[in-house]
């Protein structure tokens with residue numbers, strides 16, 4: 001089931017019927033994204049959630065113009081992904097799933113090289129973040145642990161204080177303290193010149209406990225489709241899980257999702273905003289990992 005939400009605020013991330021397929025080796029195609037639509041406002045911190053292979057990296061790559069959709073389109077701050085302007089690129093930060101570093105350069109040398117590309121690059125700010133993340137900047141990237149390579153990628157992505165940040169599992173290899181410091185860095189004060197601008201963040205992660213603490217919005221992807229996209233507080237307030245002894249009628253108002261849970265029991269997820277007095281308000285409130293299980297089991 002797909003919920004598409006709109007907002008009166010300016011839109012940071014937007015997709016319209018976005019689909020992406022890759023040809024299979026001999027015949028047919030792999031459908032990676034199917035009819036993905038959403039609008040997410042500026043200033044939002046969005047958790048992008050789904051099982052392995054759900055299409056999270058592919059969606060981020062389409063938004064950044066790094067993958068060409070089969071149909072549909074997407075925009076970043078109103079700019080079409082396939083025609084990002086230099087000005088828009090200056091406002092972007094991206095952390096790829098696999099650290100995208102030059103193995104023979106150390107952290108300082110990376111800062112020096114990248115600093116030549118951005119007008120707003122702030123090396124002092126980057127070094128302060130490296131210190132907070134306990135990252136040694138004098139070691140060649142190919143001699144860093146995977147976690148430290150991820151930290152360096154994050155330091156580089158934040159060094160020009162971007163308005164839009166897209167991050168593909170940036171904390172997967174970080175220890176809990178580094179993850180905490182990373183999350184703080186996301187919300188650290190912006191540079192004086194950008195203090196009044198909202199930063200919008202789209203962040204894919206399997207660490208749902210961490211996401212739950214920081215996101216304003218969440219988007220659940222399954223098999224390339226958007227299952228649910230909404231403000232996280234609204235989902236906590238309004239989604240309820242009921243355990244039923246029969247399959248509910250799919251046409252019941254407010255029914256978001258249902259699944260057989262074994263021994264004749266059905267789990268039904270209702271949205272109280274659309275329910276018509278069937279006692280769903282007595283259902284269970286879900287944490288993000290519970291909701292993930294309900295949508296994917």
Ligand SMILES: Nc1ncnc2c1ncn2[C@@H]1O[C@H](COP(=O)(O)OP(=O)(O)OP(=O)(O)O)[C@@H](O)[C@H]1O
Nearest residue numbers: 022030032050051052053054055056057058059097
């Ligand atoms: N270049 C490609 N050619 C063919 N198939 C691809 C290509 N890139 C991705 N895929 C397929 O697209 C699907 C989605 O992959 P994607 O990496 O977007 O998923 P993901 O949600 O990011 O997964 P994970 O959580 O494991 O990182 C997978 O089935 C993958 O095999």
